[in-house]
Amino acid sequence: MNYSRVLRATNILLILTGYQLHWFDRKTRRFEVSLIAVVNVFVLGCLYAACFAQHFRPSSILKVLHDVSPFLYGLTRLQLMLGLKVFAYAIYSSVRAVVGVNSLVESFPADGRALSKAESVAYGLLGSTLSVLFGFSVFIAYKMDFKLPLLQEAMIGMALFLPHLALAGSVRLYCILAWLSCVRLKQLKREAEEEFSTNLKRDEADTASTSFSISQPSVSPSNSDTLELKRRQLELLTNRFNFFFRDMQSSLIFLCILNANCLLCGAYSYVNYTNSWHLLFEERKQRIFYAANASIYACIGCDYICLLLVQVMMEKERLGFLQKLELILAQRSSLPASIHSLAKGMKEILLNTFQTKFFSLWPFKVTHFVVVSPHSGKNNLYYSFKLEFHSLFSCFCFSVLL
Known part of the structure; x- marks a missing residue:
């Protein structure tokens, strides 16, 4: 598997979506600040500012939305103000996470050439x-009919979409690095199992060749050193992944909050459209609405399906590694003391250090409230409490699933 190839592809995609300010260097295998990436984020920021300003200018589509459903208009304005903070936080999150990302990349082995199934x-x-x-x-x-919409309407939509596109990069970055860590964990499990099996076969051969005396199992220094190296590699991988996981945790939770409000907008508009609004549109525009509405659920659902997939695969590999170690530790009489100690150490690392679950309860902090609470309109307090309720509910569901 070529780790650098996967990381370079991920890096290019995240730069284009405005999430990363860094460029991945294949020689040093590190993410470094890139002028091109900075300019790209600056251009996207200017585009977002221009689109954001369209929500505060006279607009027929916003006026119709306000007249038809003031509640949906309030949800849209709430999404807009939340997106402004999320767009800024996405850049901060990328800069903050790069230290953990570089540290985790160092735990991956040398690159292969062939395209593997894991890649x-x-x-x-x-x-x-x-x-x-x-x-x-x-x-x-x-x-x-492949005709562009009105420029102002397109910019109004982009103002709501760009923050989600940028912060969704945190999901893609986490999924890729979690999957690469899972592949590395599987490789360490296979290599450690081979070393333990080799040691057990050697001990059985030594016992069979001794017919008149009972000798204690012995272990060669090279075998012990190899297993100690595997234990250290496992410890480094788990510690660095946990460090990266802590950096990404807040980004994933904030994205969950943004998605919760987006889903609420989609569900509310769908119910109203099917009940009455569809009478105002022709059949072709009805299909456009249904497709646009379905894309919200499909894209958000796809993000979280990928996230759940890598979480399940990592947990599967961890439990599989633990089962192998427990089988090895069960043969205590056939293991030298040093090998038994190494197997026990690996088991403790997998039990106590390697954690991939999100917080079951999101600890309240003033900075969290400032980020998620909107500051617009005379009903600011009502919408703030409403968003807090949906945010906490979303985080609870998110933590239960993961």
Whole structure:
């Protein structure tokens, strides 16, 4: 598997979406600040500022939305103000996480040349959501006869979409590095199992060759040193992944909050559209609405399916590694003391250090409230408490699933 190839592809995608300010150098295998990435984020920031300003200018679509459903208009304004903070936080999150990312990348072995199954899965995780989005976009463009919408309407939509696109990079970065860590964990399990098996076979051969005396199992220094190296590599991998996980945790939770409000907007608009609003539109525009509404659920669902997939695979590999170690430790009489100690040490690392679950309860902090609470309109207090309720509920569901 070529780790650098996967990381470079991930890096290019995250730069294009405005999440990363760094460029991955294949020689040093580190993410370094790049002028091109900084300029790209600056351009996206200027574009976002121009789109954001369209929500505060006279607009027919916003006026119709306000007249038809003041509640949906309030949710849209809430999404806009939350997106402003999220866009800024995405840049901060990227800069903060790069230390943990570089540390974790150092735990990966040398690159292979051939395209492996694990590398193909990594590319699938990387491009799954964007492929779904591209498919819906092509369908909507076809229904619109490939005609561009009004510039102001397009900018109003982009102001709501760009923050989600940027912060969603945290999911893709986490999924890719979690999957690469899972592949590395599987490799360490296989190598450690081979070393333990070799030692057990050697001990059985020594016992069979001794017919008149009972000798204690022996272990060669090279075998013991190899297992000690594997234990250290496992410890480094788990510690560095935990460090990276802590850096990414807040980004994933904030994205969950943004998605919760987005899903609420989609569900509320769908119910109203099917009940009454569809009478105002022709059949072609109805299909456009249904496709656009479905794309919200499909893209968000695809993100979290990928996230759950890597979580399940990592937990599966961890439990599989633990089962192998327990089987080895059960043969205590056949193991030298040093080998038994190394197996026990690996087991403790997997039990106590390697954690991948999110906090069951999100600890309240003033900075969290400042980020998620909106500051617009005369009903600011009502919408603040409403968003806090949906945020806490989303985080609870998110932590239960993961």
